[in-house]
Amino acid sequence: MSNAPITVRYSQQVDVLQEHLARARASGGVFARSVARPPWGLCLPGTIQLAVHAVVRGQAWLWVDDPEAAFELLPGDVALVRGGPNHSIAHSPTAICMTADEFLARHLDDEHVGDPEATVFLCGAYQFAGDVGRQLIEALPPVLHLPKVDDDQLHDAIGLLSRELATPAPGQQTVLDRLLDVVLIHALRASFHQGPQAPRWYQASTDPRLDPALRAVHTDAGHQWTVPELAALSGLSRAAFARAFQHALGQAPMQYLTEWRMTLARDHLRSGELSLAQIASRTGYTSPYAFAAAFRRHHGQPPGRWRQDHEDP
Secondary structure, rough: OOOOOOOOOOOOOOOOHHHHHHHHHOOOEEEEEEOOOOEEEEEEEEOOOEEEEEEEEEEEEEEEHHHHHHHEEOOOOOEEEEEOOOEEEOOOOOOOEEOOOHHHHHOHHHHHHOOOEEEEHHHHEEOOOHHHHHHHHHHOEEEEEOOOOOOOOOHHHHHHHHHHHHOOOHHHHHHHHHHHHHHHHHHHHHHHHHHOOOHHHHHHOOOOOOOHHHHHHOOOOOOOOOOOHHHHHHHHHHHHHHHHHHHHHOEEEEEEHHHHHHHHHHHHHHHHHOHHHHHHOOOOOOOHHHHHHHHHHHHHHHHOHHHHHHHOO
C-alpha cells in the first residue's frame, strides 16, 4: 500500500445564489409551529421582509389585503409572502384575524386537544441585510404558492422542521438554524424555477458559458478583471462572450462588474465595519481616492457622505 499523501481538491468558488445569501446575511430566520382549532385567523405585518408559511395538517387560507383573493393551502403546501402590505392566514377567508400575541393567547391550549379538525401550520419570518438582501427579495413575486409535489426536498425539509419544533430537545436551536437555511434555499430555488421574474444573474448562472465568469466576479470582486480574462474562463472569444453576456444580463460585463462592486460597497459603508481603504481593496480599486471617484460618479456623492446618510443604527 502506498504511503503517499492524499490530496483533496475542492473549489473555493461559491455559486451565485449562495453568494447573495451570504452577503444578505439571511440565516436569522424565526419559525413557529401552531395548532389551531377553527375559528382562527392570524394577521402578520408587512414589515416582515419574507414570510414563509406551510401547512402540515388540515388546511388554511392565505391572502394579502383582499380576502376575496385568498388561496387555499393544503398539507405540504408552502407559500412565500414578500414584505409590503399586511397578510393573513386563517381557517377561512371570512375569519377574524388577530395579531400574533392575540392569536397565541387564544390558541395556547389547542396544542394539547388532539382534535383532528385542528390545523397544524408553520409560520416563518426572514430578515435580510443591505442592498444584496433587498435585491434578493425584490426578485421574488409578492406572493408565491408552492403546492406539494412528490420527491420535493422543500417539503421534506418542512416535515423535518415541523417534527423538530413539536418537542424541545438538546441542541435544537442548531438543528432549527440549519433546517431554516435549507427551507429558505429550496423555496428560493423553487420560486426562481417557476416564475419569469427570476433575476437575470440566476438565469445566467444556469448557462455553462456564463457561469464561470459570474462565479469569478461574485467570488472575488476585488480582482482586476478584464473582458478577455472573463471570456477565457468561459471558454469563449472576447466578442462571443460579450454578446452572450449582454444578451443574458442586459449589461456589458464591465458594467455588471461595476454594479456588483457598488452594491458591495454600499453594504460595507452601511455596516460601518471597514475603512474606505479596506472597501476600496475589496471592490477592486487601487486606492481610496480611485474608489471615492468611482463611487461619486455612480451615486452623485462621495462615499463618506453616503455613509453618514445610510449607516446602520
